[in-house]
Every structure is written in structure tokens, then in C-alpha cells.
Amino acid sequence: MRLINKTIQALTFATITALFMQLTHAAPKQIKLPPETAKLRKSKLPGYTLATQQCLICHSADYINFQAPNMNQQQWTDEVFKMQHSYGAQLSKADAKSIGAYLAVAYGSAKATDPSIIAASKSATVVKNPAADTTTAVQALLSNNACLSCHAIDKQLVGPAFQKIALKYKNDAQAQSKLATAIQKGSVGKWGEMPMPAMSNLSNTQSKALSAFVLKQ
Numbered sequence: 114m115r116l117i118n119k120t121i122q123a124l125t126f127a128t129i130t131a132l133f134m135q136l137t138h139a140a141p142k143q144i145k146l147p148p149e150t151a152k153l154r155k156s157k158l159p160g161y162t163l164a165t166q167q168c169l170i171c172h173s174a175d176y177i178n179f180q181a182p183n184m185n186q187q188q189w190t191d192e193v194f195k196m197q198h199s200y201g202a203q204l205s206k207a208d209a210k211s212i213g214a215y216l217a218v219a220y221g222s223a224k225a226t227d228p229s230i231i232a233a234s235k236s237a238t239v240v241k242n243p244a245a246d247t248t249t250a251v252q253a254l255l256s257n258n259a260c261l262s263c264h265a266i267d268k269q270l271v272g273p274a275f276q277k278i279a280l281k282y283k284n285d286a287q288a289q290s291k292l293a294t295a296i297q298k299g300s301v302g303k304w305g306e307m308p309m310p311a312m313s314n315l316s317n318t319q320s321k322a323l324s325a326f327v328l329k330q
């Protein structure tokens with residue numbers, strides 16, 4: 114279902130729609146998108162601020178709102194670690210724990226007065242470091258250009274896993290500019306039958322930042 118939602122997001126890009134139609138010869142379907150009204154539940158915990166900054170970069174708050182109720186602090190913290198390890202959310206361990214604590218209180222079974230919640234919330238580094246801005250910019254590019262509808266960090270989706278790409282180009286000194294070109298102009302035949310559409314709206318700087326990110330995985 115989530116995969117379908119992601120695919121629908123991808124299809125909203127006209128060029129990609131056209132591409133899919135060519136590929137599948139599918140008749141256009143009428144798809145009603147839900148209104149993007151979903152917000153995170155408010156809280157005074159520091160994890161709330163962090164979550165609004167870090168958890169809505171790649172997907173809407175619905176992903177969080179539709180989790181099973183009554184998940185405990187450990188389960189929510191593990192969910193945040195999963196975002197970090199499987200999908201590439203860029204968080205410090207302390208911030209991940211603080212977000213887990215907030216989510217367990219706002220959506221799960223924990224209380225703001227639980228000692229373990231207070232402890233996890235204290236460790237958050239709400240101070241922003243300048244390097245985080247570049248990371249955030251790359252994350253925004255990844256989500257605004259539907260990259261993550263077709264790619265994951267560590268597994269094959271429509272396109273190859275970013276880790277596989279990094280491995281293939283590991284010894285190629287030209288890799289960063291080659292991949293930046295592939296991202297901007299599209300790619301076909303290097304990995305399989307499925308082509309990647311051109312992302313010609315991206316500037317050179319943006320596609321370089323994206324290819325550097327991919328090569329770091």
C-alpha cells in the first residue's frame with residue numbers, strides 16, 4: 114500500500130507518468146490523492162521539533178499517524194533507527210532516541226513523565242550544525258524528485274540500490290560527474306531493462322550533490 118502511495122507520488126511528475134505509460138501501455142487511471150493535511154501531533158518534548166524537521170523530509174506524517182497504536186518507546190525508537198539504517202535518514206543517535214521518546218508519548222503507550230522518556234529527551238542536540246544543512250538539502254532533493262520512489266539505500270526497487278551503485282563505481286575517479294550526468298540526463302541499459310527518466314530540472318550543483326550522496330552509501 115505504501116509502495117503504491119509512493120508510486121502515485123512518482124506518477125504526479127508528468128514526465129514519469131508519460132514514461133510509465135509507454136512502458137506498461139496502461140490506460141490512464143483516475144487516482145484521487147488524499148489531502149496533504151496530515152501533521153505530527155504537537156508536544157513540548159524536544160523530539161517533536163526534531164521530528165518536524167527530520168521526519169517529513171521523505172514522506173508525510175501519515176506514515177507515522179497510521180502506525181499501530183500503543184507502540185512503546187523501544188518500538189518507536191527502533192522505527193526511527195530503521196529510517197536511519199534502511200532509508201538513509203540522517204540523524205545522530207541522540208536525536209533518534211529523542212524522536213523515539215516523543216513518538217512513544219504522542220502516539221504510543223509512554224508518558225512524558227516516564228524516567229526513560231525524560232532521559233532520552235535530554236540527549237537531543239537541538240543545536241543545528243552547518244553540515245546538517247547540506248544533508249537536509251540533499252534529503253529534500255531526494256524526496257522532491259521522487260528518487261526514493263524508485264531507489265532505496267540498500268535494496269533494489271524500480272532502480273538499483275544506492276549501495277550497489279556506490280560499489281560499482283567505487284574505483285572510478287570520474288564517478289561523481291558520470292553519475293551527476295546520468296541523474297540529469299537519465300540512464301538506460303546500465304542496470305537492466307528499466308530506464309531512469311531525465312531529471313533535467315536539476316542544476317549541475319544539485320545533481321553533483323546527489324551523486325556524491327549516492328557514492329557515499
Ligand code: HEC
Pocket residue numbers: 115116117119164167168169170171172176177180192193195196200201202203212216252261
Ligand atoms: C531519507 C528518507 C526518510 C526519512 C528522513 C524518514 N523516513 Fe520514514 N520511511 C522512508 C521510506 C522509504 C519508508 C518506506 C516507504 C514504503 O514502504 O513505501 C518509510 C516508512 C516509514 C514508516 C512506515 C512504517 C515502515 O516501517 O515502513 C514510518 C512509521 C516512518 N517511516 C517514520 C519515520 C520517522 C518517525 C522519521 C523521522 C525520524 C522518518 N520516517 C524519516 C523514508 C524516510
Ligand code: HEC
Pocket residue numbers: 123129254255258259260261262263264271272273278291292295296300301302303304305306307308309310312323324327
Ligand atoms: C522512475 C524511477 C526512477 C526515478 C524517479 C529515479 N531513478 Fe535513478 N534509476 C532508475 C533506474 C531504473 C535506473 C537504472 C538505469 C539503467 O539501467 O541505466 C537508475 C539508475 C540510477 C543511477 C545509476 C546511473 C548509472 O550511470 O549507473 C543513479 C546514480 C541514480 N539512478 C540516481 C537517482 C537519483 C539521485 C534520482 C532522483 C533525482 C533518481 N535516480 C530518480 C530509476 C529511477
